[in-house]
Amino acid sequence: MNGNGTGFTTTGAGGGDSLNEIKTDIITLTRFILTEQGRYATQATGDFTLLLNSLQFAFKFISHNIRRATLVNLIGLAGATNSTGDDQKKLDVIGDEIFINAMRASGKVKVLVSEEQEEIIVFEGDGKYCVVCDPIDGSSNLDAGVSVGTIFGVYKLQPGSTGGVSDVLRAGTEMVAAGYTMYGASANLVLTTGNGVNGFTLDTALGEFILTHPDMKIPKKRSIYSVNEGNTVYWDKPTQEYFHNLKYPSEGLKPYSSRYIGSMVADMHRTLLYGGIFAYPSDSKSKNGKLRLLYECFPMAFLVEQAGGLATTGTQRILDIVPKHIHDRSGIFLGSEKEVLKVVDMYKKYEISA
Ligand SMILES: O=P(O)(O)OC[C@H]1O[C@](O)(COP(=O)(O)O)[C@@H](O)[C@@H]1O
Numbered sequence: 001m002n003g004n005g006t007g008f009t010t011t012g013a014g015g016g017d018s019l020n021e022i023k024t025d026i027i028t029l030t031r032f033i034l035t036e037q038g039r040y041a042t043q044a045t046g047d048f049t050l051l052l053n054s055l056q057f058a059f060k061f062i063s064h065n066i067r068r069a070t071l072v073n074l075i076g077l078a079g080a081t082n083s084t085g086d087d088q089k090k091l092d093v094i095g096d097e098i099f100i101n102a103m104r105a106s107g108k109v110k111v112l113v114s115e116e117q118e119e120i121i122v123f124e125g126d127g128k129y130c131v132v133c134d135p136i137d138g139s140s141n142l143d144a145g146v147s148v149g150t151i152f153g154v155y156k157l158q159p160g161s162t163g164g165v166s167d168v169l170r171a172g173t174e175m176v177a178a179g180y181t182m183y184g185a186s187a188n189l190v191l192t193t194g195n196g197v198n199g200f201t202l203d204t205a206l207g208e209f210i211l212t213h214p215d216m217k218i219p220k221k222r223s224i225y226s227v228n229e230g231n232t233v234y235w236d237k238p239t240q241e242y243f244h245n246l247k248y249p250s251e252g253l254k255p256y257s258s259r260y261i262g263s264m265v266a267d268m269h270r271t272l273l274y275g276g277i278f279a280y281p282s283d284s285k286s287k288n289g290k291l292r293l294l295y296e297c298f299p300m301a302f303l304v305e306q307a308g309g310l311a312t313t314g315t316q317r318i319l320d321i322v323p324k325h326i327h328d329r330s331g332i333f334l335g336s337e338k339e340v341l342k343v344v345d346m347y348k349k350y351e352i353s354a
Contacts, residue, residue, distance in 0.1 A: 026208075026210050026211075027210065027211035028208045028209065028210060028211075029052065029056055029189065029191075029200050029208070029209035029210075029211070030049065030052075030053060030056075032198065032200075032211055033048070033049050033052050033193075034049055036193060036195065037049055047108045047128060047129070048108075048129070048176075048177070048193075050106060050107070050108050051106050051108040051109065051129055051131075051154070052177075053106075054102045054103060054105060054106030054108070054109075055102070055131075055152065056189070056209055057102050058098050058099050058102035058103075058150070059150060059181040059187065059189060059202070059209075060187075060202065060207065061098045061102070062094075062095050062098055062099070062135070062136070062150060062181075062183070063181070063183050063187040063202060065091065065094055065095075065098075066091060066142075066148065066183045067183075069091060069142070070145075074090050074091055074094065075090070075091075075142070075143050076089065076090055076143065077089060077090070078090045078092065078093045080093075082115060082116045086139075086140075088116065088139075089136065089139045089140075089142050089143075091136050091139060091142055092116055092135065092136050092139050093116070095116075095135035095136040095150065096114055096115075096116035096117070096135045096136075098135070099112075099114065099133055099135045099150070100112060100114065100117075100121065103123070103131055104123050106127070107125055107127060108127045108128065108129050109123055109127040109129050109130070109131050110122065110123055110125070110126075110127040110128065110129065110130060110157050110161075110162075110163040110167070111123075111130040111131075111157070111163045111164070111165075111167050111168060112130070112131050112132075112133070113130075113131070113132040113133070113168050113294055113295060113326050114132075114133050114134075114135060114295075115133070115134040115135065115137075115292060115295055115327075116135060119326075120164075120165050120168065120326060122163040122164070123163075127157070127163075128156060128157045129154055129155070129156060129157065130154070130155040130156070130157055130163075130167045130168050131152060131153070131154055132152065132153045132154075132155075132168055132294040132295040132298075132299075132326075133150065133151065133152040133153075133295050134150065134151040134152075134292070134295045134296055135150055136148055136149075136150065137149050137150065137151050137180070137263065137264055137265050137296065138261075138262065138263025138264060138265055138266065140262070141261070141262055141263045146261060146262070146263055146266065147182055147183060147184030147185075147261065147263055147265065147266040147269075148182075148183055148263050148265065148266070149180045149181055149182040149183060149263070149264075149265025149266065149269075150180060150181045150183075150265075151179075151180045151264070151265060151295055151296055151299050151300070152178065152179060152180070152295070152299060153172075153175045153177070153178040153294065153295060153298050153299040153302070154175060154176050154177040154178065155167060155168060155170060155174055155175055155176065156174075156176055165326065168294060168326060169322065169323050169324065169325075169326070170322065170323075171319060171320055171321065171322050172293075172297070172298035172301055172302060172318060172319035172320070172321065173319045173320060175298060175299070175302050175319075176193065176194060177191070177192065177193045177194070178191075178192055178298065178299035178300075178302040178303055179191035179192060179299065179303065180265045180268070180269075180299065180300070180303075181265075182265045182266060182269050184266060184269075186201050186202060187201070187202035187204075187209075188200070188201055188202075188213075188269060189201075189202070189209050190213070190216065190269065190272065190303060192302055192303050192306040192307075194306065195306075196215050196216075196306055196307075197215070197216040197217075197272070197303055197306045197307045198211060198213065198214055198215065198216065199211075199212055199213025199214075199216055200212060200213075201213075213273075216272060216273075216307050217307055217308050218271070218272050218275055218304060218307040218308050218309040218335065218336055218337075219274070219275030219336055220275070220308070220336055220337050220338050221275065221336050221337070221338035221339060222274060222275025222276040222336050222339070223246075223254065223255075223256040223257060223276070224256060224257050224258075224259055224270075224271070224274060224275065224276030224277070225243065225246050225256050225257075225258055225259075225276060225277050225279070225339075226258070226259050226260050226261075226267045226270075226271060226276065226277065226278040226279070227243065227258075227260060227278070227279045227280070227281070228260060228262065228280070229243070229258070229260075231281070231283075234281075234283040234284060234285070235281050235283075235284060236281070236282075236284035237284075237350055238314060238343075238346040238347045238349070238350045239279075239281040239284075239314070239343075239346075241346060242342065242343055242346045256276075259276070264278075264280075264291065264296060264300070268300050268303075268304075268334075271304075271334075271335045271336075272303065272304065272307055272309075275335065275336040275339075276335050276336060276339060277333060277334070277335035277336060277339040277340060277343070278333075278334055278335055279332065279333040279334075279343075280331065280332055281314075281331045281332075281333070282313070282329075282330065282331025287331075288329050288331075289329045289330045289331035289332060290329060291329060291330065291332055292327055292328065292329055293318075293321060293323045293328045293329065293330045294323055294326055294327075294328070297311070297318050297330050297332050298318065298319065300332075300334060301317075301318040301319050301332070301334055302319065304334045304335065305319065308337065309334065309335050309336055309337055309340065310334065310335075310336075310337050310340035310341065310344075311332065311333070311334035311340070312332075312333050312334070312340055312343060312344055313330060313331050313332065313333070314331065314333060314343055314344065314346075314347040315344075315347050318330065318332055318334070
């Protein structure tokens with residue numbers, strides 16, 4: 001067991017490296033999950049490992065198609081809209097199909113929710129997991145080659161259930177695993193099963209996700225904010241004052257830096273690594289946010305909390321919310337603990353309660 005609690009070394013010390021620095025003792029995702037299941041899941045049946053194997057196959061297949069999209073005319077619109085009214089990109093449809101087929105083929109999934117599907121999908125068989133996903137998050141950036149990603153969350157089927165919407169209309173606190181794969185310079189999978197957060201990088205030559213970021217911890221504070229300021233006029237007073245204070249700090253303090261890619265996975269990957277705060281506040285009139293609770297907010301909130309950060313609406317912990325519909329949306333602020341606590345304090349100052 002070494003200092004980073006994962007039991008694995010990524011620096012080579014004791015990792016059995018051969019003389020010329022070729023890493024010969026690499027930790028693949030499957031090896032990592034098998035060890036983790038062995039350590040945490042007393043009655044590990046291997047079902048979760050098989051589910052994760054199907055998930056990583058879907059990520060590799062989607063990554064492959066995104067990389068060659070311009071070459072094989074997979075760029076542009078598919079000519080249809082999805083369940084929440086967004087124009088579907090061709091890769092939204094391809095990513096969705098790849099994900100659905102992989103989850104069906106795993107034999108371990110009973111219920112699937114996808115951003116691209118109006119209703120839940122209930123698979124044949126005795127799968128005991130429910131998966132919620134956004135197959136291609138940030139797809140509005142695809143044609144510009146900006147990083148996009150797949151976001152997912154996993155619930156256990158409720159005891160005695162034969163698979164229905166009530167298996168997924170549950171608080172985020174009931175999720176047993178969550179993560180995202182970002183398709184950027186490389187494909188990065190960031191995963192939690194409730195025992196911390198670990199990051200893996202796809203080695204396309206080996207076709208394996210390799211542990212490269214063990215035991216990720218988000219910095220407690222960092223002067224970086226990430227929000228679409230074009231929406232400022234729609235924000236409520238606490239949100240407007242909060243971001244105003246970051247840009248016009250009191251005497252002697254430096255203003256925060258602004259970073260916004262417009263692809264939640266990419267903005268969250270940077271926030272997890274560097275710290276700071278990402279937000280998509282709700283509209284003060286409709287009280288509606290843009291990002292979907294089940295397959296965008298919950299998985300990211302689970303990861304951030306497991307990495308030592310916080311996730312809130314401003315007045316409520318994101319993971320405590322119980323959705324009423326599978327495509328419900330919510331306002332969200334998440335990231336470094338000290339940054340998010342300033343948002344909570346601002347809402348308290350305005351006495352705005354949940
Ligand atoms: O363009 P906006 O309004 O800033 O919204 C950007 C946000 O919307 C999203 O693109 C929504 O995701 P989808 O692409 O999955 O619909 C997020 O990735 C991103 O954070």
